[in-house]
Amino acid sequence: VDMLTTxxxxxxxxxxxxxxxxxxxxxxxVYMRARPAVLEFTAAWKKKIExxxxxxxxxxAALNLxxxxxxxxxxxxxxxxxxxxxxxxxxxxxxxxxxxxxRLPLRYFxxxxxxxxxRMYARSDHPPPFALHM
Numbered sequence: 001v002d003m004l005t006t007x008x009x010x011x012x013x014x015x016x017x018x019x020x021x022x023x024x025x026x027x028x029x030v031y032m033r034a035r036p037a038v039l040e041f042t043a044a045w046k047k048k049i050e051x052x053x054x055x056x057x058x059x060x061a062a063l064n065l066x067x068x069x070x071x072x073x074x075x076x077x078x079x080x081x082x083x084x085x086x087x088x089x090x091x092x093x094x095x096x097x098x099x100x101x102x103r104l105p106l107r108y109f110x111x112x113x114x115x116x117x118x119r120m121y122a123r124s125d126h127p128p129p130f131a132l133h134m
């Protein structure tokens with residue numbers, strides 16, 4: 001995977017099932033690999049923020065606009081794992097199919113709503129979050 005992002009999803013169970021792909025990427029927690037396509041993407045992202053005429057387009061909106069360029073919900077399938085490991089989360093081709101992207105699980109990378117309002121961490125069947133984006 002080239003990039004991992006959090007989301008604004010508030011449905012922890014839905015995220016566990018399918019990654020909440022109907023919800024925007026959130027720029028609060030973003031993991032990027034230092035690969036040529038990702039570096040090219042970050043340059044395009046910076047340019048999108050600097051050159052947009054819409055004052056509402058900041059980092060998060062610009063990232064989502066770029067991710068949707070020619071996005072056709074095309075899943076990237078990794079080669080079979082020689083040790084028999086299973087795919088955990090869907091991996092999609094994004095930004096004109098130049099980068100592979102996945103979502104960080106909401107169960108471990110909480111947003112303010114799931115942490116403060118839903119208090120998911122207090123449930124006995126829920127693990128403590130690894131990180132929290134407020």
